[in-house]
Structures are given as C-alpha cells and as structure tokens.
Amino acid sequence: MTTGSRGLHLVVPLDGRQDFDEVRAFALDVAGFAAAxxxxxxxxxxxxxxxxxxxxxxxxxxxxxxTAVAPYAVRVRPGAPVAVPLTWEQVDDPGVDARRWTLSDAVDPARTGPWAGVPSRGRSLKGPRSRLAALRG
Incomplete structure (x- = not known):
C-alpha cells in the first residue's frame, strides 16, 4: 500500500495466534535477512x-x-496524495511512487478492489518462520 507520503507499507493478514512481540520479532528477522x-x-x-x-x-x-496510515487516507502534503492499496503487479512497477495517487485519481483504484485477492482469514507465522529458518540454513 502506498502511504501517500514517502514509502510503501506491506500489509499481512495474520490469524491473531501470535502476540505482538512474536510478530515484531518476525518482521525484524525478515528485514534483517533481506538486508543481509x-x-x-x-x-x-x-x-x-x-x-x-x-x-x-x-x-x-x-x-x-x-501508527500506520489507513487505506484511502488523504495526506497533508502538496497535491493531496492518498494512501492506496496496491496489487503485487503495481508494487512491481518501477515507476510506483508513494505519492502517485491523489484525491483526483484515487477513486479508480478503490473501485478495482486491489486487495480482493487477500485471504479473508489471516495466516499463521509458523510456516513462514520455518521457511525463513530453512533459508538461513
């Protein structure tokens, strides 16, 4: 999702079985692994x-x-950029920019439902944590 400011937020639906500390630790582990x-x-x-x-x-x-910005929130920035959910194809676009959508053109992405394919039921971190451990060797 664009933030309408400077970056993108990766939103992952979870099942609620992991507590805050476990989710944060996993996010830190993934970021550290990717950066390494x-x-x-x-x-x-x-x-x-x-x-x-x-x-x-x-x-x-x-x-x-x-805090994190809510989808379709208008940001207090020049041009009134809007935080917009994206599909993976849009994220893969080299021209994607956090301030790409504004009040004048954010309606079309909202109509297409970019997160329609996101599972309605959250996922556990058990499998991803195992896969990350395997990648580390």
Whole structure:
C-alpha cells in the first residue's frame, strides 16, 4: 500500500495466534535477512545518513504506540496524495511512487478492489518462520 507520503507499507493478514512481540520479532528477522542478502540495495539502518541510496526496510510501525496510515487516507502534503492499496503487479512497477495517487485519481483504484485477492482469514507465522529458518540454513 502506498502511504501517500514517502514509502510503501506491506500489509499481512495474520490469524491473531501470535502476540505482538512474536510478530515484531518476525518482521525484524525478515528485514534483517533481506538486508543481509542484498546489502547493496536494502538496509535496516534507521539513520538516513547510514542508508545511502538503499531502500530502508522500516519495521518500526510494528512497535508500541506507533501508527500506520489507513487505506484511502488523504495526506497533508502538496497535491493531496492518498494512501492506496496496491496489487503485487503495481508494487512491481518501477515507476510506483508513494505519492502517485491523489484525491483526483484515487477513486479508480478503490473501485478495482486491489486487495480482493487477500485471504479473508489471516495466516499463521509458523510456516513462514520455518521457511525463513530453512533459508538461513
């Protein structure tokens, strides 16, 4: 989902069996693994001066008292950008930008239901955690 500001949020429907600490730990593990695999392109460095041109994998939204933008929220930014849910095909577009959709053109994505394919029932982290462990070796 675009944030309408500076980035994208990855939204994962979970089944609620894992507590907050388990979900946060998994997010940190995935981000750390991805950054270690692609250090030239990805980083978990919170300080901007430490990131360079790399994509920041920010898992800080998965923390106590943190907020995340709601879908179709209008942001207080020039041009009135809107946070818009995306399909994986849209995320894969090299031209995708967090501020791409505005009040004037966010209606069409809303009508297409980009998250229509998202399971209505959340998933457990058990399988993904096992797969991550296997990838680590």
């Amino acid at each position: 695999r692609h250090p030239d392109r990805l980083t978990t460095a919170a300080r901007r001066q430490d990131r360079g041109d790399r994509l920041y994998l920010d898992v800080q939204r998965n923390a106590y008292a943190q």
